[in-house]
Amino acid sequence: MKIRGILLYTSLLLLAVLFLHPQxxxxxxxxxxxxxxxxxxxxxIIHDSSPKTFAAAxxxxxxxxxxxxxxxxxxxxPKSYYSYIESLNPEKILFKDWESIQAKILFVGEIxxxxxxNIIFEGKLYDVKAERGIFGKRYQAEIxxxxxxxxxxxxxxxxxxxxxxxxxxxxxxxxxxxxxxxxYMMDYDGHNQTRLTFNRIKDYMPAWSADGKKIAYTSYLRExxxxxxxxxxxxxxxxxxxxxxxxxxAFSPDGKKLAFCSTLEEGNSEIYVCTSEGKNIxxxxxxxxxDTAPSxxxxxxxxxxxxxxxxxxQIYIMDAEGSNIRRISFGGGYFDAPSxxxxxxxxxxxxxxxxxxxxxxxxxxTKQTIKLTESNARNESPCWSPDGRHLIFxxxxxGTIQLYTIDYDGAxxxxxxxxxxxxxxxWSR
Numbered sequence: 001m002k003i004r005g006i007l008l009y010t011s012l013l014l015l016a017v018l019f020l021h022p023q024x025x026x027x028x029x030x031x032x033x034x035x036x037x038x039x040x041x042x043x044x045i046i047h048d049s050s051p052k053t054f055a056a057a058x059x060x061x062x063x064x065x066x067x068x069x070x071x072x073x074x075x076x077x078p079k080s081y082y083s084y085i086e087s088l089n090p091e092k093i094l095f096k097d098w099e100s101i102q103a104k105i106l107f108v109g110e111i112x113x114x115x116x117x118n119i120i121f122e123g124k125l126y127d128v129k130a131e132r133g134i135f136g137k138r139y140q141a142e143i144x145x146x147x148x149x150x151x152x153x154x155x156x157x158x159x160x161x162x163x164x165x166x167x168x169x170x171x172x173x174x175x176x177x178x179x180x181x182x183x184y185m186m187d188y189d190g191h192n193q194t195r196l197t198f199n200r201i202k203d204y205m206p207a208w209s210a211d212g213k214k215i216a217y218t219s220y221l222r223e224x225x226x227x228x229x230x231x232x233x234x235x236x237x238x239x240x241x242x243x244x245x246x247x248x249x250a251f252s253p254d255g256k257k258l259a260f261c262s263t264l265e266e267g268n269s270e271i272y273v274c275t276s277e278g279k280n281i282x283x284x285x286x287x288x289x290x291d292t293a294p295s296x297x298x299x300x301x302x303x304x305x306x307x308x309x310x311x312x313x314q315i316y317i318m319d320a321e322g323s324n325i326r327r328i329s330f331g332g333g334y335f336d337a338p339s340x341x342x343x344x345x346x347x348x349x350x351x352x353x354x355x356x357x358x359x360x361x362x363x364x365x366t367k368q369t370i371k372l373t374e375s376n377a378r379n380e381s382p383c384w385s386p387d388g389r390h391l392i393f394x395x396x397x398x399g400t401i402q403l404y405t406i407d408y409d410g411a412x413x414x415x416x417x418x419x420x421x422x423x424x425x426x427w428s429r
Contacts, residue, residue, distance in 0.1 A: 036075035037161075038102050040128075041065060042088045044109035056119045056146055057111045063150035064109075066189070067167045071158060072389050072407065077103055090124075095131040103128050107157070117142050123153050125160065134160050147191060164342070164387045170428045171392060172196070172206040172215055173403060177420025183217060185232065188385070188427070190403075190416030196232045208428040209251045209276060215426075216240070216249035216258055227260055229278055240278035245269075248293050251276060252300040253342070253429065257320075259284070259294040259303060271305055273320075284322035295340045295347075296320075304328075304338040304347055315349055328362065337381055341388045342429060346408070348372075348382040348391055359393050361408060372410045386429045392416070394423040 041064070044057045068074045085097035090108050098106050106126040114120045124136040135156060141149045151167035158165060166188060175184045175195075183196040183203050197203050199219070206217040215230045221239070227246035229238045240246075244264035251258050259273045265283065269290045274281040285291040289309035296303055297317075304317050315329040315338045329335040334352035341347065348361045359372040359382045373379040377397040384391055385405075390412075392405045401421040405414045416422075 037073060037104050038077055039068060039074040039105045039107065040077050040082070040098055040101070040103035041068070041107045041109075042082055044111050045088070045090060047110060047112035050113050052143065053111055053113045053119060056121075056143060057109075059146045060109065060111065060121060060150050063147055064107075064154055067151060067154035068157065070189075070390075070412075071154075071163070071166070071387075073158065073161055073163060074105070077101060093126060093131075095126070095128050098128045105134075114140050117144075119143065119146075121149060121153075125157055147187070151187070158387075164429075166385055166387045166390075169386050170208075170212065171403075171416075171425050172208060172428070173417075173422055173425035174204060174206065175417070175420050175422045177422075183215065183230070183232075184422075186416065190414075193417070193419075196230065205247050205249065205424055207249045207251055207426045210253050210255035210429060212428040214251075214276075216251060216260070218247045218249070227262070227278075229258075238278055240274065241272075241281065250294045250296055250303075252296045252320075253298050254300040256300070259296065261292045261294065271303070271322075284318070286322075293337050295338045297340050298342050298344040304340050306336045306338065315347065328364070339382045339384055339391070341384045341408075342386060343388040346388075348384065350380050350382065359391065359406070361391075370408075370410065372406055372408075374410075381424055383425055383427050385427050392425045392427055394425065 044061050046053055046057050069076060081101040084101055086094060090110060106128050108124045110122045112120045118140050120140050122138040125134040127134055139149050154167040155165040169188050170185050172183060172185050174181050181202040183206050184193055185196055186193040201220045204218040206215050208215060215232060217228055218225050219228045224242055225245040225247055226239055227241040227249060229240055241262060244262045246260055246262045249258055249260040255276055257273050258276050259271060261269045262272050263269055269292050270283055271285045271291050271294050272281055272283050287309055289307050291305055291307045293306040294303050301320050302317055303320060304315060306313050307316050312333045313336050314327055315335045316325055316327050318325040332351050335349050337350045339348045345365055346361050346363050348359060350357055351360050356376060357378045357380055359379050361370045361372060375397055377395045379393055379395045382391045382393045390405050390407055392403055394401050395404055401423050402415055403417045403422045403425050
């Protein structure tokens with residue numbers, strides 16, 4: 001079936017794009033390790049007295065504020081600082097005032113009542129020191145789409161700093177909240193959790209395509225673990241491989257290939273690859289060990305995977321054609337579920353130490369390893385956010401298996417799910 005709630009995106013009407021300096025789009029780049037940029041977001045200016053507009057302004061402000069805080073690119077100025085300067089006049093920005101309270105970037109929002117159930121929101125971003133506009137956009141949207149408006153504005157801000165969009169990204173995962181393991185989807189912050197499959201069979205291990213339009217997953221159709229590709233927006237499903245046991249699909253970032261694991265030929269798990277449409281299946285690994293959990297590098301030229309060819313599960317990397325295999329995990333007896341960061345410099349994985357499963361991140365350049373989780377819980381299945389600053393994983397930290405996000409350095413643990421048990425998440429790019 002079609003996911004009609006998702007198609008509400010088309011109801012969002014972009015009224016105007018107001019590049020304040022149309023001759024040159026302003027893009028400000030940042031580098032890892034740089035301090036967060038001081039950002040001022042004064043309360044939005046409301047141009048009418050309707051309760052609907054006041055409520056919409058409050059909702060938009062909170063979501064946008066939380067999005068930018070989560071980004072780790074910006075640091076919000078304390079709101080008490082705003083009282084030290086004159087009230088904001090959007091027609092005449094006193095940049096020296098904002099600079100005096102240490103603001104580097106200023107966001108100004110204005111909101112007014114629209115026709116029917118619509119509101120009109122206009123946002124403008126300024127470079128305070130340069131005293132110039134970076135961008136401006138105006139939206140007209142239904143009240144039900146305010147979260148989407150806020151996320152889109154946050155993504156626009158991120159783009160101007162050379163960052164990847166994250167706030168309109170989606171997370172697909174498995175949940176048994178309706179008594180059976182099914183595919184679900186939600187926003188990056190856990191909102192709008194939506195069921196995608198409606199079966200009496202179990203579905204597992206979903207993976208987004210590079211364009212975010214398809215999901216590969218394992219479905220126990222006809223009592224076999226069949227590899228399928230679902231288009232959640234059109235309700236179309238394609239069966240890719242039905243012989244053997246098929247699992248752990250992973251689309252390449254360039255959108256051309258799909259890697260997966262199968263017992264197709266010799267009864268043990270090997271890694272295969274096919275086109276992103278599920279055609280021209282070809283085997284990549286050849287040994288008597290178990291090879292599983294493929295994860296593509298951001299260039300689509302290499303694949304990280306788990307293999308017990310050395311006696312215990314370890315992390316290996318091979319070229320996309322199956323050659324040049326080398327081991328990258330050392331010093332432990334169990335490593336699994338590699339996830340290559342979209343930046344390309346780190347791989348997250350699960351390691352078991354004294355029967356405790358935790359998430360680790362290895363920097364491929366420095367060979368340094370960071371332990372992200374520290375608990376007696378079972379923490380598994382890490383997956384990176386599109387910007388490479390956050391990961392999502394499953395944990396039984398509270399007794400039941402739920403999904404959490406954490407930053408790449410172990411900060412800002414957040415729980416996203418609560419109904420039933422939830423696991424095996426994949427974050428769209």
